[in-house]
Amino acid sequence: MIDRDQLKVLYASRRLSDAEKNILEFVANDVDGAAKLGTKGIARACYASSATVTRLAKKLGYASSREMLFDLQRRANAPAGVISTDERTYLRYDAHDLAALHHALASKGTIGLSGQGYSGLIAQYMERKLIAFGCTVIQQRDLEAETIIRNFMQQLDAFIFVSKSGGTQIILDTARRCRKASVPVISFTGNVKSELAELSDAHFIIQDDYPFDIENVQPNFFFGYCLLAFEEILRSYAAGLK
Numbered sequence: 001m002i003d004r005d006q007l008k009v010l011y012a013s014r015r016l017s018d019a020e021k022n023i024l025e026f027v028a029n030d031v032d033g034a035a036k037l038g039t040k041g042i043a044r045a046c047y048a049s050s051a052t053v054t055r056l057a058k059k060l061g062y063a064s065s066r067e068m069l070f071d072l073q074r075r076a077n078a079p080a081g082v083i084s085t086d087e088r089t090y091l092r093y094d095a096h097d098l099a100a101l102h103h104a105l106a107s108k109g110t111i112g113l114s115g116q117g118y119s120g121l122i123a124q125y126m127e128r129k130l131i132a133f134g135c136t137v138i139q140q141r142d143l144e145a146e147t148i149i150r151n152f153m154q155q156l157d158a159f160i161f162v163s164k165s166g167g168t169q170i171i172l173d174t175a176r177r178c179r180k181a182s183v184p185v186i187s188f189t190g191n192v193k194s195e196l197a198e199l200s201d202a203h204f205i206i207q208d209d210y211p212f213d214i215e216n217v218q219p220n221f222f223f224g225y226c227l228l229a230f231e232e233i234l235r236s237y238a239a240g241l242k
Helices: 004-014 018-029 031-045 050-059 065-077 097-108 118-132 143-156 168-181 195-199 222-241
Strands: 082-083 088-094 108-117 138-139 156-163 185-189 202-206
Touching: 018 031, 018 050, 018 065, 018 108, 031 050, 031 065, 050 065, 065 185, 065 202, 082 138, 088 222, 097 156, 097 185, 097 202, 097 222, 108 118, 108 143, 108 168, 118 138, 118 156, 138 143, 143 156, 156 168, 168 195, 185 195, 195 202, 202 222
Parallel strands: 108 138, 108 156, 156 185, 185 202
Antiparallel strands: 082 088, 088 202
16 A cells, blocks of 8 residues: 555645546555556546546656556555665655655755755755756755745745754754744754654654764764665655656
């Protein structure tokens, strides 16, 4: 079964008709069964035409209804929420978190980015990747939260924060203002119990081997994991467009 939050994202971004929503929900409730029925079988079950099934696939970015069924079947049966390497789990999220970031990418709109210290280096990398995906990016860097709110908040489709501790004050100030302005907050942090994680509409928890190493003296894969996780998320988004 496809996650309901993912369906809501599809509804919002693709402007589906009631008939198309009905077909998508039918497929999502039993992807394997729908794949066996095929386009004509799904159309009959939903009291719709085969053309409507094909039109739905096109709106979702697939070349054909067969491609749509194959990809949704793959998504439904794949283990979600964990990426592992060398038997070490370094990233945690759920389907809602992934859908929120995918939605921000799909909007091709304006995304804010903030990271301080070493996290700022990760934010710079994310900036270049997001621009390559067609987004406009506003980096906070040394800007105060009030400056961001006053000059850019109306333009923002989402704001991504990178913070190992999840407690950096300038990031928290901006995240709070984003929440008040109904700008989606997306975070990459090593602390699931941090205020940043609590403020986030979607959060990706990255493994932090030394959570109390404030000055980042110890060798720590946290920042490398952030880059790898972000690339994996971008790859999953790109795969959904094929």
